[in-house]
Amino acid sequence: MGGSRRSLFSVYSWVVMIFLYLPIVILMLYSFNDSRINAVWTGFTWKWYLSLFENRQVMDALSNSLVIAITSSIIATALGTLAALALHRFSDKWKAVMNGLIYLPIIIPEVLMGLSLLVLFSQIGFPLGKLTMIAAHVTFGISFVVVIVSARLSGMGDELQEAAQDLGATPWQTFRHITLPVIAPGIVASLLLTFTMSLDDFIISFFVAGPNSTTLPLYIYGLVKRGVSPEVNALSTLMIAVTILLLLISEIFRRKGMAKESNSQLPI
């Protein structure tokens, strides 16, 4: 009886997994399909990938995506880390308020974020382009950075910093030699996460993109209007692969930091 229940659960989990991933797997499969038509499998080929790399527009979109992702992730991580450090010093009363405000962008519908940014940029008469894209991506990235770095900071506690001061380190030396190295895994994880999110973002980018700041997701959307071609499948497959890889690395960094800490802090 127990066994049959357990196998029922495992069947159920597999059904959920298939529901979640089957569309993506099929998309990936068809990126290797020799036929232009998505419905029939005719044979294995790399040619869609090759044609992608010869496509000028794809390469432009890729370079836009990379420029925007690299710049916005660095800025968001720097600002978010500083914000987390500042928040950490707030008194409890204000901390709750500030935390709420910082986390809000995570739950606000992206459409609203995009729309409000668009309104803002057009109100101040700022031309839409790479700069507005970067500003928008920094805006939603900061919240995630604050969440990750704050977790590292509160995990590290105050004792290490007090110990450093006790041993004669000035506030700056304490930050440079103790705080920064201890929260470094969180900073790296933030960098990778915000990079990935910028690379993948569609909705907000859709609102604030200008004529020559088309990123890969926007380009794919444009292509789909003319029907789903195998190139789109190939491009999507590459993006999925890169995203998963980056998230894995980010997660490894985040965990590495956590493990280090729980081993050494409390020898109970």
Next chain:
Amino acid sequence: MKTIIHLQNVEKQFADQVVIPPFSLEIIGGEFLTLLGPSGCGKTTLLRMIAGFEQPSSGEIFLDGKPIKDVPAYKRDMNLVFQHYALFPHMSVEDNILFGLKMKKVPSAEQKRRLDEVLTLTHLTELRKRKPAQLSGGQQQRVAIARAVINNPKVLLLDEPLGALDYQLRKNLQLELKNLQKNLGITFIYVTHDQEEAMSMSDRIAVMNRGVIEQLGTPQEIYLRPSSLFVAKFIGENNIFSQENSHLAVRPEKIKVYKKDANPELHQKTGEIVDVVFLGSLQKVFIRLDGSEETIVLAHENSEATHAWQAGERVGIGWALQDEVKLP
């Protein structure tokens, strides 16, 4: 006998609540002073005020005659050993220990000389390249102490440094710490809630309760002549007899137990044995006194005594007049 730390009318409030009412305390250079009290009695707050991590609400603290209330922690010539060691997880044992000297930009030849000295002193030479995560609790504790004493502080503050270790290790390290203190000649201010630890290591003990130092004295004075009911109850086992407006304290080892009909002239009270606990060299005899159901008297009896006490036996108890302590 020179005063090294002088706390003058120091008071601490948190959010308008008085945690430590104004008090003064002089700590003598080279002594081992223990702040002893139950958790929440203000002993750690007091230590952190001396270290510079808490500001007194009023009063002044002097180190070697100089006021240090407004001196930040990193400029005070003393070091704190934290309860959970607070070793830097990303640095090796060696780098942890050298941290203080590096921050103060001590020449590297001198750094090396002092490092070797301290490593030998704390038996850490073989572990110098390890990371804190690769050390046992006792070893981490040694690193924390080495990291503090390498700076030759005038005063070493220790916040329950043995609290997280198991019983046997704690016993050994108590001895090591006491020897270290003697060899280095540094003033130790030691915080603990473990009265046995306090008794075995300290030159003087300050017993604290609710932010107040109830008694300051040598372990003998505190044990034999407690000055308040709290001290009498907190240090060791004690029998408290209530009188009209005062109390009488008699240590269990000072209580003599007599058979009901032997030496009746020495009986101060009579009662019935409710329990006998065998503890090796001694046995604890619990006696319910006649006329007061809830008063249980504890007596320590030598296990090798001729008579084996039994629960249910009627007995008389007595003690010598000089062994009783009158308390308000």
